[in-house]
Amino acid sequence: MPELPEVETIRRDLAPLLVGRTLTAVRIHAGAERLAITHAPAALARELSGRRVDDLARHGKYLLARLDDGRTWVLHLRMTGSIVHTTATAQAGRFERARVDLDDGHSLRLNDMRKFATWHLVADPREAMPNTGPDALDAEFSPAWLAARLATRTAPVKAVLLDQAVAAGVGNIYADEACWIAGIDPRTPADAVGPRRAARLHAAVCETLEEALGDRGSSFSDYRDGLGAQGLHQVRVHVFRRDGEPCDRCGSPIVKTRVAGRGTHLCPGCQRRPRRGSSRSSRSSRSSAG
Ligand SMILES: [Zn+2]
Structure with a gap:
């Protein structure tokens, strides 16, 4: 899509x-x-x-x-x-x-x-556009906005990212990519993410969207640009549809699972799953992210 x-x-x-x-x-x-x-x-x-x-x-x-x-x-x-x-x-x-x-x-x-x-x-x-919130590349979609939306939900963080009322424009590809960039397991309960990780996730959403935009989008199947050509970003993704391939950060095989009813790709080696209430404790290893 x-x-x-x-x-x-x-x-x-x-x-x-x-x-x-x-x-x-x-x-x-x-x-x-x-x-x-x-x-x-x-x-x-x-x-x-x-x-x-x-x-x-x-x-x-x-x-x-x-x-x-x-x-x-x-x-x-x-x-x-x-x-x-x-x-x-x-x-x-x-x-x-x-x-x-x-x-x-x-x-x-x-x-x-x-x-x-x-x-x-x-x-x-x-x-x-019912139930549509701020565009994910608009300033209104801010770290504080995302943190506040995550804090009140127990659903998996990926489900909240896919909610168009939270970040309009984010879908399955870029929700998976953003969770990988932020080093967060997409199955993490949203209210366990905490403001510090929420800020990292916000930055990751912006980063993956901007990079894909620079590549004129991702053509995994039907997507064509306004002139009928494919995008280029599908060869630069970190996890989406890369199950079985080594993680770009830690080398562990990427796995595919289901979250919020959607096929979900993640690295079990470096995407962390904090428990509720532990979000302010340090767990400071930033999953070797560089
Ligand atoms: Zn990894």
């Missing part, structure tokens, strides 16, 4: 190609009716047609296209969606679910094997 670095890469690719353009024709293909959330598919296509895109923003995993009538077209790619800028004459791919023609002879194609992607057309984008 595209997470923050992937969606931001798409946004940066598409913004210069889309802002100022008018959507001349919008088609949601047969079988893709679930794409349209706020309107019937034909009505949504009609409402979008003729509108100009004035801005393309992002919050968490949502793309927010502000239109010239003041409304916002909110796109979420979910599991397998991609949105690619191409020519109007390019042939449709096998999993094309919708196409949006632009007034300059180009076209956006939504490809989505699993058909979980969603489009909203709303007056206020918050209507389309």
